[in-house]
Amino acid sequence: MMKHIILTQQEIEHKTKRIAYQIYETFSDEKEVVLAGIATNGYIFAQKLADELNAISDLKVTLCEVKINKQNPLDKVAISLPAEEYTNKALVLIDDVLNSGTTLIYGVKHFLEVPLKKFKTAVLVDRNHKQYPVKADFKGLSLSTSLKEHIQVVFDTEEAYAFLS
Numbered sequence: 001m002m003k004h005i006i007l008t009q010q011e012i013e014h015k016t017k018r019i020a021y022q023i024y025e026t027f028s029d030e031k032e033v034v035l036a037g038i039a040t041n042g043y044i045f046a047q048k049l050a051d052e053l054n055a056i057s058d059l060k061v062t063l064c065e066v067k068i069n070k071q072n073p074l075d076k077v078a079i080s081l082p083a084e085e086y087t088n089k090a091l092v093l094i095d096d097v098l099n100s101g102t103t104l105i106y107g108v109k110h111f112l113e114v115p116l117k118k119f120k121t122a123v124l125v126d127r128n129h130k131q132y133p134v135k136a137d138f139k140g141l142s143l144s145t146s147l148k149e150h151i152q153v154v155f156d157t158e159e160a161y162a163f164l165s
Contacts, residue, residue, distance in 0.1 A: 002165065003163040003164070003165050004163060004164045004165070005161055005162070005163050006125070006141065006143065006151070006162050006163060006164050007124070007125070007140070007141060007153075007161060007162035008161055009159050009160045009161055012124065012140070012153075012160045012161070012162065013160075015124065015140030015141065016045070016048045016049060016052055016124075016140070017052050018140070019049060019052075019122055019138045019139075019140060020049050020052030020053050020056060021056065022138045023049065023053060023092055023120070023122065023138060024053060024056060024057045024059065026118070026120060026137075027059060027090045027118065028057075030059065030089075030090045030117070030118070031059070031060060032059065032060040032061075032062060032089055032090065033053070033059050033060075033061055033062070033089070033090045033091070033092060034062045034063075034064060034081070034085075034086045034089050034090065034091040034092070035049055035050050035053075035061060035062070035063050035064070035091075035092050035094055036064050036065075036066050036079070036086070036091055036092065036093050036094065036107070036111070037063065037064070037065055037066065037094045037095070038066045038067075038068060038093070038094065038095040038103055038104075038107055039065050039066065039067045039068075041095070041096035041097075041153050041155060042066070042094050042095035042096050043063075043065045043066075043094075044096075044155045045094055045095070045096050045122075045124055045153075045155070046063055046092075046094040047063060049092075049094065049122070050063050062081070062085065062086070062089075064079055064080045064081040064085075064086065065079070065080040066078070066079055066080075066093070066107055066110070067079075068103050068106055068107055070102070070103055073102055073103065073106040074106075077106065077107065077110040079110070083114050086111075086114065086116070087114050087115055087116075088115055088116065088117055089116065089117055090116070090117050090118040090119075091111060091116050091118070091119050091120075092119075092120045092121065092122050092137075092138075093107050093108060093111060093119070093120075093121045093122070094121070094122045094123070095107075095121075095122075095123050095124075096123065096124050096125065096153040096155075096162075097123060097124065097125045097126075097127060097151050097152075097153060097162075098123040098125070098126045098127055098130070098134075098136050098139070099127050099129065099151070100129065100130060100131040100132070101130040101131055101132035101133075101134040102131065102132060104121060104123075104132075104134045104136075105132040105133075105134045108121065108134060120137040120138065121134070121135070121136050121137050121138070122136060122137065122138035122139070123136040123138075123139050123140070124139070124140040124141065124153055124162065125139070125140060125141045125142075125143060125151050125153065125162055126139040126141070126142045126143070127143060127144075127145055127151060128142060128143065128144045128145070129144075129145065129147060141162075143164075145164065149164055149165065150164070150165050151163070151164055152165065
């Protein structure tokens with residue numbers, strides 16, 4: 001299986017910074033923003049965005065992890081924060097790759113059951129092959145691929161990259 005690098009560590013860092021600025025511009029009238037990262041890579045990406053936001057803004061950034069069973073997305077969604085801590089707040093749901101849209105749409109569905117001030121989505125890579133009508137408000141890279149191709153993001157302690165296989 002051939003790996004084709006589509007994002008290097010430097011490109012991921014650049015795109016993370018750019019998305020952080022977009023989030024800050026969108027939520028500049030807020031005091032706090034909740035970054036809800038979908039486990040596992042979405043949460044790591046949310047942590048990177050939180051670091052950037054803390055460096056460039058005075059927004060209070062609250063992180064939470066969203067666990068969705070990708071094999072059975074109808075299972076209950078688990079959130080690392082109680083609902084009271086994100087109710088009536090600005091929230092960004094974050095994942096690493098938007099493939100079919102299944103994971104993101106079930107995450108969106110969960111958060112629509114709680115009143116929010118503002119709600120946006122962010123992904124590092126948008127694959128443009130969606131089964132559901134969900135879009136990323138903030139995206140690092142938009143890429144049209146065949147249905148047989150797979151995109152994977154790797155967040156190692158030493159390096160980060162995304163590849164197409």
